[in-house]
Amino acid sequence: MNITQATDYAFRAVLYLASQPAGEMVEAQFIARQQVVPMRFLLKIMPSLIKAGIVKSQRGVGGGYALARPAEEINLLDVLVAIEGPIFLNRCLIDESYCSRQAAPECLVHQALANIQKSLESDLESYSLADLLGSQDEES
Amino acid sequence: MNITQATDYAFRAVLYLASQPAGEMVEAQFIARQQVVPMRFLLKIMPSLIKAGIVKSQRGVGGGYALARPAEEINLLDVLVAIEGPIFLNRCLIDESYCSRQAAPECLVHQALANIQKSLESDLESYSLADLLGSQDEES
DNA sequence: AATAAACTATACCAAAAGGGTAAACAATAT
DNA sequence: ATATTGTTTACCCTTTTGGTATAGTTTATT
Numbered sequence: 300m301n302i303t304q305a306t307d308y309a310f311r312a313v314l315y316l317a318s319q320p321a322g323e324m325v326e327a328q329f330i331a332r333q334q335v336v337p338m339r340f341l342l343k344i345m346p347s348l349i350k351a352g353i354v355k356s357q358r359g360v361g362g363g364y365a366l367a368r369p370a371e372e373i374n375l376l377d378v379l380v381a382i383e384g385p386i387f388l389n390r391c392l393i394d395e396s397y398c399s400r401q402a403a404p405e406c407l408v409h410q411a412l413a414n415i416q417k418s419l420e421s422d423l424e425s426y427s428l429a430d431l432l433g434s435q436d437e438e439s
Numbered sequence: 440m441n442i443t444q445a446t447d448y449a450f451r452a453v454l455y456l457a458s459q460p461a462g463e464m465v466e467a468q469f470i471a472r473q474q475v476v477p478m479r480f481l482l483k484i485m486p487s488l489i490k491a492g493i494v495k496s497q498r499g500v501g502g503g504y505a506l507a508r509p510a511e512e513i514n515l516l517d518v519l520v521a522i523e524g525p526i527f528l529n530r531c532l533i534d535e536s537y538c539s540r541q542a543a544p545e546c547l548v549h550q551a552l553a554n555i556q557k558s559l560e561s562d563l564e565s566y567s568l569a570d571l572l573g574s575q576d577e578e579s
Numbered sequence: 580a581a582t583a584a585a586c587t588a589t590a591c592c593a594a595a596a597g598g599g600t601a602a603a604c605a606a607t608a609t
Numbered sequence: 610a611t612a613t614t615g616t617t618t619a620c621c622c623t624t625t626t627g628g629t630a631t632a633g634t635t636t637a638t639t
Contacts, residue, residue: 443596443597443598444597444598444599445597445598477598477599477600479599479600479601480598480599480600483599483600497606497607498605498606498607499605499606499607499608500607500608500609501607501608501609502606502607502608
């Protein structure tokens with residue numbers, strides 16, 4: 300019951316980009332150094348953020364990463380889903396056939412978990428990068 | 440970002456016990472059969488529920504399991520914690536020294552995750568076994 | 580065109596967690 | 610005594626996680 304380390308790193312990377320002047324390309328090594336994330340690992344997770352339309356990249360000299368949309372329009376759920384895929388508190392919420400009792404629709408545990416998951420998702424959604432900005436930039 | 444299968448099984452086991460006449464000992468094999476849980480696996484997770492004071496057991500002929508307290512006083516968080524241990528959305532919430540940036544207290548991601556976790560916990564707490572009872576007993 | 584500086588794509592690996600099975604043991608009612 | 614039921618411990622296989630390595634592609638600059 301937790302987020303993965305990759306998601307935590309992604310949160311930080313994306314928040315760091317949000318703290319930079321809009322549109323400015325930031326090299327991976329700066330992000331890695333600032334946020335104390337293993338460089339190679341960071342490079343591995345960035346493509347997921349790009350595919351999700353959260354970040355854009357440019358190769359070659361002077362290249363790097365930048366947010367693909369305004370910090371106000373990116374929230375924690377977006378980033379988490381980009382890295383881990385959709386949240387499913389229980390596998391019966393992915394597909395009811397996973398329920399060994401084959402009782403998903405009328406199962407009250409199923410319904411309770413569905414509600415709890417919805418609430419968790421909207422909690423994550425309620426924090427945008429813009430909301431979170433502020434404490435990330437202070438120690439450089 | 441999900442509950443384990445063991446927790447799902449525990450939910451069902453405990454809910455099944457809640458559906459039985461109070462204080463009546465139910466054999467593991469009945470629980471396993473009713474809830475379609477692998478018998479051996481069920482036997483493995485029951486001790487965790489006992490240690491947490493959720494279930495009591497009796498050995499020997501006529502033995503089995505029963506709830507250790509009223510269904511009203513057992514909620515989903517109790518059961519989840521008994522099986523998986525406490526929820527920590529991120530490892531920096533277990534111990535701030537896990538934060539590679541060593542910035543936990545003033546980190547707004549940290550604070551956001553702490554809030555989200557609290558909300559998740561109280562959502563889980565809000566469902567007691569008594570609340571959930573009703574649809575579990577119909578198909579026997 | 581050459582080159583160096585970036586990101587990209589695969590593949591690989593070790594450790595941990597997840598999901599389950601097995602066997603020997605301990606308690607208890609009859 | 611004995612059969613029944615839970616307990617304990619250990620084991621095993623698979624998947625996920627966290628991370629590293631290597632080769633390749635794009636691009637600004639000279």
